[in-house]
Every structure is written in C-alpha cells, then in structure tokens.
Amino acid sequence: MSQYILETEDVEYEYPDKTRALQGISLGIQKGKKIVVMGPNGAGKSTLFLHFNGILKPKKGRVFFDGKQVEYNRRYLTQLRKKVGIVFQDPDTQIFAGTVFQEVSFGPMNLKLEADEVKNRVNKAMADAGVCDLAQKPTHLLSYGQKKRVCIAGVLAMEPEVIIFDEPTAYLDPKHSHILLGTLDELHQSGKQVIVSTHDPDLAYSWADYVLIIKDGKLLEAGSAEKVFMDDEILKQADLKKPLLLEISEVLQQKGIVGKKYPKTVEELKGIL
Amino acid sequence: MLLDGFAYSNRLRNIHPGEKMAFSLITMVIGFFPSIYSCGLIILIIAAAVILIGKVPVKTYLRLMLLPVFFLVASLLPILINTGVNPDSTLIYFIFFKSTIGITYNSLIKSGLLFMRSMALVSCLYFISLTTPILDIIAVMKKLKLPDILIDLMFLVYRQLFVMMDTAESIYVAQNARLGYATFSSGINSLGRLVSYLIIKSCSDAQRLYTALVSRGYEGELKVLEPSYNTSIKNIILIAAIDTVLLIIALKTGGTIK
Numbered sequence A: 001m002s003q004y005i006l007e008t009e010d011v012e013y014e015y016p017d018k019t020r021a022l023q024g025i026s027l028g029i030q031k032g033k034k035i036v037v038m039g040p041n042g043a044g045k046s047t048l049f050l051h052f053n054g055i056l057k058p059k060k061g062r063v064f065f066d067g068k069q070v071e072y073n074r075r076y077l078t079q080l081r082k083k084v085g086i087v088f089q090d091p092d093t094q095i096f097a098g099t100v101f102q103e104v105s106f107g108p109m110n111l112k113l114e115a116d117e118v119k120n121r122v123n124k125a126m127a128d129a130g131v132c133d134l135a136q137k138p139t140h141l142l143s144y145g146q147k148k149r150v151c152i153a154g155v156l157a158m159e160p161e162v163i164i165f166d167e168p169t170a171y172l173d174p175k176h177s178h179i180l181l182g183t184l185d186e187l188h189q190s191g192k193q194v195i196v197s198t199h200d201p202d203l204a205y206s207w208a209d210y211v212l213i214i215k216d217g218k219l220l221e222a223g224s225a226e227k228v229f230m231d232d233e234i235l236k237q238a239d240l241k242k243p244l245l246l247e248i249s250e251v252l253q254q255k256g257i258v259g260k261k262y263p264k265t266v267e268e269l270k271g272i273l
Numbered sequence B: 001m002l003l004d005g006f007a008y009s010n011r012l013r014n015i016h017p018g019e020k021m022a023f024s025l026i027t028m029v030i031g032f033f034p035s036i037y038s039c040g041l042i043i044l045i046i047a048a049a050v051i052l053i054g055k056v057p058v059k060t061y062l063r064l065m066l067l068p069v070f071f072l073v074a075s076l077l078p079i080l081i082n083t084g085v086n087p088d089s090t091l092i093y094f095i096f097f098k099s100t101i102g103i104t105y106n107s108l109i110k111s112g113l114l115f116m117r118s119m120a121l122v123s124c125l126y127f128i129s130l131t132t133p134i135l136d137i138i139a140v141m142k143k144l145k146l147p148d149i150l151i152d153l154m155f156l157v158y159r160q161l162f163v164m165m166d167t168a169e170s171i172y173v174a175q176n177a178r179l180g181y182a183t184f185s186s187g188i189n190s191l192g193r194l195v196s197y198l199i200i201k202s203c204s205d206a207q208r209l210y211t212a213l214v215s216r217g218y219e220g221e222l223k224v225l226e227p228s229y230n231t232s233i234k235n236i237i238l239i240a241a242i243d244t245v246l247l248i249i250a251l252k253t254g255g256t257i258k
C-alpha cells in the first residue's frame, strides 16, 4: 500500500489552444491528511484535479491512484471516477436534472445500483449535505448556496474515497463558508480523503494539515500549513497573503508574549493568551 | 415562467402525470366537437379543478385565460361581422355607403362556437401546464418509449433556459447600471454584446457540464431515478366518467344551438 492516495510524476498537459497548463508537476497527496491546494488564478489547480479522476490524460508523465498507475481504458476510468469525486466550482454547470432528488440520483444510477439502493444513497447524501428538505424542489429555483450543497450531495451519493472541492467557498457568504468547512471536517472524520483548492490563506491555514502551492503549472512548495506560510519568499512568489492568525502569532512571539506556538483558530489563540 | 412555479407548487402535483395528461388529451379531443354545451362544461370543469383543487389563485387563472381572448377576439371579428348581408336575416346591421354590414344569426353562432372551442382547448393546455412540471411530462414520455436523445435534449434545453435567463438578467442589470440602454444606439450595441456573450458562455457551459457529468460516471445516457407516482383507480374512474359525460353531451348537441 502506498502512502499516497494520489500522485503525479512530471505531468505535463497542454490544452488544444496550446496553453501549457501543467508543466511537469510532481506531487503526492498523503492518505488521511486534510489537503489544500493553493495558487493564483490560472496556476493549473483545476487542470490538475481533472487529471486525478482521469478526465484529462497527461501529455507527458504519469498519474497514480493508490500506488498504481492510472490506465486510460473505460473500465479503469469508471472505477477511478467512482473512487474520486470532484465538486466543481460553478453549480450551474454541474446540475442538469429537474429536482434535487433526481440530480443526486444521477451518480448512483450510473453505478448501476438497484433502485432501492439508489434511494438509500440519495437520502443519506442529501442528509449529509443538508438538503433533505429540498428533495422535491426544482433545481432551477434554488439559491446559490443551496445549489452548491446539492452538488456536494451529488458527489457524496457515489460514496467516493476521495472528494475534491474546487474552490468551494468562492461566492459563498461567510456563514455558508463556515458551514461548508464544518461539512469538510465531517467528511474527513468519516474517513474520506478531502482535497480542497482555495485562494483564501486564512481558510487554508486553519483547516489544512498539508498545503500544496502551485504556480505556472508547477509545484512551488508543499508542506505543513505552518511551514509553507512562514516562508515569506514562497508567499511572495505565489502572490499569497500571510494568514492573519500566523501574522499575529509571529508578532506575539517577537514581543516575547507567547512561546513558539501556532494557534489555528481564534479560540486557540485566546486559550494561549 | 409563472406557469412553471405553479406546476411545482399546486395541489394536483402529486397525482400521476400520466393520468393528468390522459385527462387533458382526451378532453381536448372532445373539445373539438362543435358543441357550445360540452365546450362550456370543459371550461368550467377545468377552471374548477385548477382553482378549487389545485389552489391556483382565481385572479391568476383569469389573467391567463384572458391572454388568448385578445387574440381570439381579433380573429373572430371578421367571422362575426359580414358585409353584403341580407337585412332580413341579420340581428344587427347598418348601412355603409351602399352595402349592409351586420351580424347574422349564423355568424353569431359560428364565431361563438369557435370562441368556446378555442377556450376549451386552451383550458386543457393550461390544465397540464399549471399542474404538471415539464419533468413529469418528460418522465411520461420516457415511459412511452420516445427516443432517449429527444427526451434528453428537451431536458437540457429546459434546464439551460433558466441558467441563460439568469445570466442574461444579471448582464442586463450590469449594462443598465452603466447606462448601456440610455439611448437607442447604445441599447442596440449593448444588446448585441449581451447576445454574443450568451452564445459564447453557452458553449463553454456545455463543455463544463459535460466534464462534470463524465466525472459522475456519465456514459451517454442521462439516467436519474424517476419519482414513482401511484396510479389511482379512483382518479381513472373519475376521468373516464367526466369524459364520457362530456362526450355524450358533445355528440347529442354537436353543431347547433337549440
């Protein structure tokens, strides 16, 4: 068994219009860690994710799932997509069905499950994503936040091992971002591998075990949240702001108010002070 | 889009869509019989079903029924009013230069009948659109084994319509806020940009939707779990009874007013 659930090795990818979105990227997603992928717009995060479930095939290099090289035949890809789910950024380009229930049933139906099993899975996924009360609502009458949760339910219903969230908090208000983070934590605790991309350093710092920073289709840096965000040079290169909490604790340390401690939440900071 | 909202919220929503469609279609066929009595009855029965049972507000329903009336009146006028009529057989007439213009007994019946028939058929259509969401209609079409590709297309077009409307609206608001529609020429310009943006966006949306569907195991068929409706013997008997009565009335009184 590999230590990595997903790995890439010198992966290069070029879009048909010759945009070189990935330029030899090598990285590993460690099993059981809360992973955040960061990087400026156009860095190649979404393109990378599409390699994780075999939608895109690298022009050069290799992709591994659980230590085994990804094959690009239909049978393998079906299995891979069952195990690696992606929640894309824009719900309007994911939702196609009429009612929430129908939408969420799409994935399990493609897994060719029995109708009863589909129903069970849909109900469970809707409960986990908090959209049970919307089951019979038409999808086009939902709010943005509701649509987002329906997309999550749609992926959960397939019961993947890995769930990738591409910029899940974009356009969400702070309250719904917070609820979403709770959902991510629950998923992590229930044993799913969660991978999130975001622009928000504060979110990344407080949530992630492990941060990967991507720039220009290459891996710029990877490591624990503290390690990555304390490296001012890397932050500058990646055009990232230092997380507020980290900044505060660094100031407090310089002034000798606290020892070498790195609180991840405001509550932890209060506890230390 | 008003209709769409009612289709989801009305009280007849949970009745088997096949039963509702059967009722609407059979009644529509009966509505073709030229009888003022059966047509009048159809209009009343459907209004009662939609308003009393479906709980669609009376005002909304009347407003919807008024829409076709405008068109109808315009097209019925030439049938109702004739020139060169024989003054003896007209109900009302006046002489304009040398010809008589008037309404005859015959033209009154003819246009009255046409009016009632049109309204009866419109009622049947409203019955379906106010009580049955498109998706249920599509589900019935699936059961009737219509080609999958046709049904999937209807499905996607219907869904994308709302996405595009949302986009169009937000762009329109943004353009308007910057006075994009202040003058006629800038309005034309803004509208052109809006349309071209919508077309480009639809293409990229389609690509993204496809990617998202493939990620969830799409292999060329949009399969979702259709809701199961219970067929109700009671409803079927009721539909059969109403339509039989209507049919008898239509056949007995068809064509004339006594």
Ligand SMILES: Nc1ncnc2c1ncn2[C@@H]1O[C@H](COP(=O)(O)OP(=O)(O)O)[C@@H](O)[C@H]1O
Pocket (backbone or CB within 6 Å): A015, A016, A017, A019, A020, A021, A039, A040, A041, A042, A043, A044, A045, A046, A047, A048
């Ligand atoms: N479908 C596409 N066709 C052509 N170029 C694309 C396409 N999708 C993304 N790109 C380009 O590839 C690069 C990486 O994009 P992406 O992976 O979406 O970045 P990120 O998700 O980090 O913002 C960008 O320069 C982008 O313009």
Ligand SMILES: [Mg+2]
Pocket (backbone or CB within 6 Å): A045, A046, A047, A166
């Ligand atoms: Mg992206």
